[in-house]
Amino acid sequence: MPEIGTTALVIVLPAAEPVLAAARRVDPALVRPGLPAHVTALYPFLPDGEVTEAVLDVVRSLAEAVPVTEVRLAEFVLAPGFAAVAAPSLQPVADAVCARWPEVLPYGGRFGPRPPAHVTVAIGGSDEALSRVADEVRPLLPLDVRAESLQLVALTETGWELRLDAPFSG
Numbered sequence: 001m002p003e004i005g006t007t008a009l010v011i012v013l014p015a016a017e018p019v020l021a022a023a024r025r026v027d028p029a030l031v032r033p034g035l036p037a038h039v040t041a042l043y044p045f046l047p048d049g050e051v052t053e054a055v056l057d058v059v060r061s062l063a064e065a066v067p068v069t070e071v072r073l074a075e076f077v078l079a080p081g082f083a084a085v086a087a088p089s090l091q092p093v094a095d096a097v098c099a100r101w102p103e104v105l106p107y108g109g110r111f112g113p114r115p116p117a118h119v120t121v122a123i124g125g126s127d128e129a130l131s132r133v134a135d136e137v138r139p140l141l142p143l144d145v146r147a148e149s150l151q152l153v154a155l156t157e158t159g160w161e162l163r164l165d166a167p168f169s170g
Contacts, residue, residue, distance in 0.1 A: 007051060007154045007163070008043035009059065009097055011090055012036050015145035016073060016119050019085055022136035023122040027129055030083075030122035034160040039071075039090045039117050041097040041150060042106055048154045048163075056152070056164050062100060063150040063166035066093055073119060074142035076134055081125065083133050084118040090147055091117040097150070 016037035023031050046055060075086040094117045098106055106115050122133045152164040 002044065002155050004155055004157055005048040006043075007045040007048050007152060009041040009045050010035065010038040010043075010151050010153060011041060011093060011147045012038045012149070012151055013071065013073075013087075013119060013145045013147060016085070016143060018140050019073070019119065019121050019137050019143065022140060023083065023133045026122075026132045026136060027125060030125045030129065030133065032120065032123060035153065037119050038151075039087045039094070039119055039147070040106075041090075041094045042101065042104060044108065045101070045104060045152070051152065051154075051163065058100060059150060059152055059164060060166045062096055063168055065096070065170045066150070066168040067170045068168045069093075069147040071145050071147050072142055073145060076121075076138050076141060077118060078130060078134055080127070081123065081130075082120070083122040083130050083137070084120050085137070085141065085143075087117045087119055089117075093117075093147070093150070 020031050020037050071087055071089050073085045077084045077086055149165050149167045153160045154163050
């Protein structure tokens with residue numbers, strides 16, 4: 001579980017919420033609370049106290065270079081303790097963010113320097129539960145959604161809070 005003060009740069013995909021709802025029907029505990037369906041560009045990002053106006057300006061600048069992007073969510077990914085939907089069209093955004101902050105390893109380096117862009121659907125749970133999630137989610141795919149902004153969110157005592165919503169306008 002992340003600590004209070006942890007931040008992340010995410011690309012929220014509201015139209016992908018049906019895949020999370022499907023996983024919640026299997027077991028609500030499999031879905032991370034507090035954030036809507038999203039692709040993570042960089043997590044963890046800088047500690048909340050280190051996010052200055054200059055950092056926010058860089059995030060805005062990165063977002064301004066990205067066009068609103070049509071995203072096809074078509075490939076369901078299942079691994080032990082993990083279910084996701086691949087979002088390869090957002091890999092360039094995640095790569096640009098990671099290139100700007102090379103000292104910040106995505107996911108602390110657990111998945112290598114360039115983890116594939118994806119919407120996490122479920123974390124944890126038994127193989128049987130994740131198989132049921134797959135059965136619920138696969139019929140929803142492909143799902144076409146739009147990515148419109150890069151958001152900075154921070155974990156507070158009351159949950160994840162939006163710090164910045166930087167629209168794509170490239």
